[in-house]
Amino acid sequence: MVLPDSVALKGNFNMKRVFSKKQIVRRHPGNPVITPDMLPFNCRGVFNSSVVKHDGRYVMVLRCEGYNFYNFFVLAESANGIDGWKIGEIIPLPEDAEYKKYARVQYDPRITKVGDTYYVTYCAHSNEARMAMLSSKDMRQFRFEGFITGPGFRNTVLFPEKINDLFTALERPNALGEIWVTQSPDLKFWGNQRLLMTQHQCSFGWGKIGSCGTPIRTDHGWLIIFHAVSVVCDYEYIYNAGVALADLREPWKLIRVGDECILTPEMPYENMGHTPNCVFASSHVVEDDGSVKIYYGASDRYQCVAETTIADLLDVALNR
């Protein structure tokens, strides 16, 4: 339903807000699709994992949390991207003292294919979070590419193509809780940092925001799925997911932020667990027919999947 001008919502946006009962993101009825007991070793959580489609199969980099609370990555594969996940090997990471100084735990992988290479950006955390990167040509063997930020950064995710001849990524300076754009000629030296969006531009994420999976190119701009934290009484965090649009050529220019979140914790496995009230989307697979699988962690304990379409996500980003 489109509201008449007289009752159109006032706000920052030029567009009229459309109210609808249509559900944008549909949780898979088999959720959670991966649980800690499915792993071949003791694990208290498997969540915030990322998936790409490689050679017709869905390959997941699983974030696993052991009973020592350390986090590490394990590979998994599935034929349909929903169920039948076969758990594979642990991804080896550097063992040297310099790496371990910064990375007692590693978490929240995000995978982007640029050209013929997959890049896995992830948080390396010791006393502070900083971003590190792996690369792979086949999603079986991985090479450690080094740290790509200093301390105080999280949620770096690469765009799937160079923009103005530069690798481009979204990142979050932790102290600010905002999403920034950063660019690099070689994935080693980063600059051109510009603010894309603050948490105050998001009605359900005034605590902090951060990018989820790879930005999606559409005719309307880069479609960006992000997580957004609202803070309710007693400093309780609620992790939601939303969508925004950014300019295709100058991706630091925000076009619009969808006013409704696309996912908020509502199911028992999202409301209870290790971190209650948390849905943390960290990747998506866009299929040829325009359908989208969104992979998200629930309550820092389970791995889930939900389904939607590009058209519906754009509807939120543009109209709702």
Ligand code: BMA
């Ligand atoms: C964020 C990240 C996520 C986690 C979330 C909720 O800061 O660390 O990995 O899922 O908190 O605990």
